[in-house]
Amino acid sequence: MGPWQLAWRRFRRHRLALASAALLALLIAAAILAPQLQSVLGVDPNAVDLLARLEPPSPAHPLGTDDLGRDVLARLLDGARVSLFVGLTAALASAVIGTFVGLIAGYYGGRFDALLMRTTDTVIALPLLPLLIVLAAVDPAKLGVPEAIARSEYLSLYRVIAIVALVGWTTVARLVRGSTLTVREREFVRAARALGSGPGRIMATHILPNVASPVIVATTLSAGNVILFESVLSFLGLGIQPPIASWGNMLTNAQELIWEAPSLAVYPGLLIFLTVIALNFLGDGLQDALDPRSGADGR
Amino acid sequence: MIRFMAGRLMQMATILLLMSLLVYVLIGLMPGDPIDLMISANPDLTPADAERLKALHGLDRPLLERYWLWLSLALGGDLGYSRLHARPVLDVLLPALGNTVVLMGAAFLLSVAISLPAGIFAALRPASWVDYLVNLACFAGISVPPFWLALMLITLFSVILGILPASAVSTAPDPSFWDRLRHLAMPVATLGLLSAGGVTRYVRASMRETLRQDFVRTAAAKGVGRARLVLNHALPNALVPVITILALDVGALFSGALITEIMFAYPGMGKLLFDAIMGNDYNLALVGLLFATLVTLVCNLGADIGYAALDPRVTFAAVRDRG
Numbered sequence: 001m002g003p004w005q006l007a008w009r010r011f012r013r014h015r016l017a018l019a020s021a022a023l024l025a026l027l028i029a030a031a032i033l034a035p036q037l038q039s040v041l042g043v044d045p046n047a048v049d050l051l052a053r054l055e056p057p058s059p060a061h062p063l064g065t066d067d068l069g070r071d072v073l074a075r076l077l078d079g080a081r082v083s084l085f086v087g088l089t090a091a092l093a094s095a096v097i098g099t100f101v102g103l104i105a106g107y108y109g110g111r112f113d114a115l116l117m118r119t120t121d122t123v124i125a126l127p128l129l130p131l132l133i134v135l136a137a138v139d140p141a142k143l144g145v146p147e148a149i150a151r152s153e154y155l156s157l158y159r160v161i162a163i164v165a166l167v168g169w170t171t172v173a174r175l176v177r178g179s180t181l182t183v184r185e186r187e188f189v190r191a192a193r194a195l196g197s198g199p200g201r202i203m204a205t206h207i208l209p210n211v212a213s214p215v216i217v218a219t220t221l222s223a224g225n226v227i228l229f230e231s232v233l234s235f236l237g238l239g240i241q242p243p244i245a246s247w248g249n250m251l252t253n254a255q256e257l258i259w260e261a262p263s264l265a266v267y268p269g270l271l272i273f274l275t276v277i278a279l280n281f282l283g284d285g286l287q288d289a290l291d292p293r294s295g296a297d298g299r
Numbered sequence: 300m301i302r303f304m305a306g307r308l309m310q311m312a313t314i315l316l317l318m319s320l321l322v323y324v325l326i327g328l329m330p331g332d333p334i335d336l337m338i339s340a341n342p343d344l345t346p347a348d349a350e351r352l353k354a355l356h357g358l359d360r361p362l363l364e365r366y367w368l369w370l371s372l373a374l375g376g377d378l379g380y381s382r383l384h385a386r387p388v389l390d391v392l393l394p395a396l397g398n399t400v401v402l403m404g405a406a407f408l409l410s411v412a413i414s415l416p417a418g419i420f421a422a423l424r425p426a427s428w429v430d431y432l433v434n435l436a437c438f439a440g441i442s443v444p445p446f447w448l449a450l451m452l453i454t455l456f457s458v459i460l461g462i463l464p465a466s467a468v469s470t471a472p473d474p475s476f477w478d479r480l481r482h483l484a485m486p487v488a489t490l491g492l493l494s495a496g497g498v499t500r501y502v503r504a505s506m507r508e509t510l511r512q513d514f515v516r517t518a519a520a521k522g523v524g525r526a527r528l529v530l531n532h533a534l535p536n537a538l539v540p541v542i543t544i545l546a547l548d549v550g551a552l553f554s555g556a557l558i559t560e561i562m563f564a565y566p567g568m569g570k571l572l573f574d575a576i577m578g579n580d581y582n583l584a585l586v587g588l589l590f591a592t593l594v595t596l597v598c599n600l601g602a603d604i605g606y607a608a609l610d611p612r613v614t615f616a617a618v619r620d621r622g
Contacts, residue, residue: 124547125549125550126592126595128554129553129558130554131322133572133576134325137329137330137576139328142327142329232444232445232446236561236573248444251446255562258453258454258457258465262454262458262459265447265454268447269450269451273443273444273447276443277442280441284438
């Protein structure tokens with residue numbers, strides 16, 4: 001039996017992780033099929049109807065309408081597209097940066113390594129949210145970003161991804177560095193070096209496959225954190241900008257409307273919560289499956 | 300010890316310096332500048348006036364030169380004025396810092412009061428339904444969006460049950476202690492519950508690790524009672540790593556406090572900082588962020604000192620190398 005099959009057997013035993021994977025698959029499918037689902041249901045996420053504000057659930061609007069009379073279910077589907085896209089892209093971007101930095105730091109060691117460890121220590125300890133808020137408030141036009149992009153409707157999307165990836169890479173970098181340090185001394189790496197392989201080749205073909213497990217686990221866990229950060233920034237009005245719907249910015253007005261329409265605050269938050277907890281369970285399950293020793297006291 | 304402290308203080312100063320430069324540059328990149336604000340406040344200003352004002356306030360000089368000027372003034376004790384509050388920055392910051400310390404302290408106590416029993420209990424009965432439930436609650440705690448938790452608490456306790464006020468500040472002219480407590484209940488609960496999830500996981504993991512160690516087995520073999528074994532022998536050892544992690548978490552706790560303060564209109568550092576950034580109060584935002592960073596760094600240093608003090612195996616040299 002191959003290592004992946006063994007991992008799969010261990011993963012299957014983690015029932016919560018299995019259920020989480022199913023839930024995430026469902027959410028991703030709903031996000032991908034959002035336009036189709038919306039047309040089947042006959043709802044439009046951006047159709048404003050001020051005569052139908054804050055309506056309770058009805059056949060025309062299965063989850064009711066928001067303060068501008070827009071269909072809540074249709075906006076939740078749109079929000080799923082944005083929130084999942086931002087979460088997965090930013091997590092992948094952090095993983096790529098983190099793997100690259102971690103590999104080089106672990107392989108070469110020395111000054112660069114010391115600098116990396118200091119930086120990650122500092123980033124982990126800092127109060128990140130205020131810093132993210134400052135970053136989100138920066139005017140991209142002043143940074144020299146081309147006007148076409150700086151004024152684009154999707155700017156807020158790219159900006160959130162960039163900001164979150166900028167602070168998210170440190171966890172992966174530390175993990176990869178740690179694994180690289182041990183793999184670097186293994187016989188097959190020494191053999192490759194003795195046979196004349198260059199550092200680039202050794203890192204790419206010999207070390208990278210052996211540090212894949214921690215990268216996969218850390219990326220899954222950080223996707224959850226990324227979605228949380230995105231939702232907080234969007235909620236505060238600094239992340240995804242309306243009229244694009246995200247689960248976070250759907251809650252921006254919820255606090256003012258809480259006396260009129262308390263149920264409006266429930267759905268978007270519940271979806272963020274379920275997505276993040278599913279990603280955390282999935283990461284936990286993957287850790288047990290891929291790295292059984294570290295998860296010795298897991299369930 | 301002296302060498303350790305000197306090294307750490309140098310490190311802290313370096314981080315603060317880098318932070319101040321970074322934030323100064325970032326704030327310079329935010330939309331608008333003080334002159335734009337003056338123009339919007341007084342439409343009679345001509346572009347020529349604006350140029351003169353820019354020269355007068357030194358805004359036509361390069362960014363680094365302005366930063367250097369700010370730094371030398373700040374190091375001389377002049378932290379400048381807050382634009383929104385029209386008072387010296389420190390006069391605005393210090394009361395807010397006090398409020399945040401109260402909020403974070405109370406939330407921290409609540410979090411520990413939940414995490415210690417829950418974590419110990421779960422560690423004593425691995426794979427039982429208690430352990431399972433605690434684990435589930437922990438994952439919920441680390442996965443819940445902070446602002447949504449606040450919204451749900453407000454919905455439940457203010458809108459549906461109507462027993463708690465939705466804002467952190469009393470509207471009564473001379474609020475009684477009980478009244479203040481009622482207003483603080485939900486903010487403290489929000490922040491405490493947010494942090495309890497992570498802390499419980501640390502306590503549980505550390506306790507399980509300790510219970511497996513030889514000295515615990517020896518004590519059990521010598522006939523030490525179960526309660527005494529857990530509380531007197533295992534717990535103090537299990538808590539040492541937990542304390543370090545708690546102190547490292549202060550930064551995250553501050554981020555949580557920022558959201559909690561915004562949600563409940565609590566007059567603390569987080570809300571002040573947010574309003575300053577949103578309201579173009581550059582000076583207050585800059586100094587406030589540095590203050591928050593300083594507090595976090597001091598807590599981290601405290602953790603390292605505490606770690607070395609609690610665990611005789613750890614020397615300051617080891618802590619230094621680790622850090």
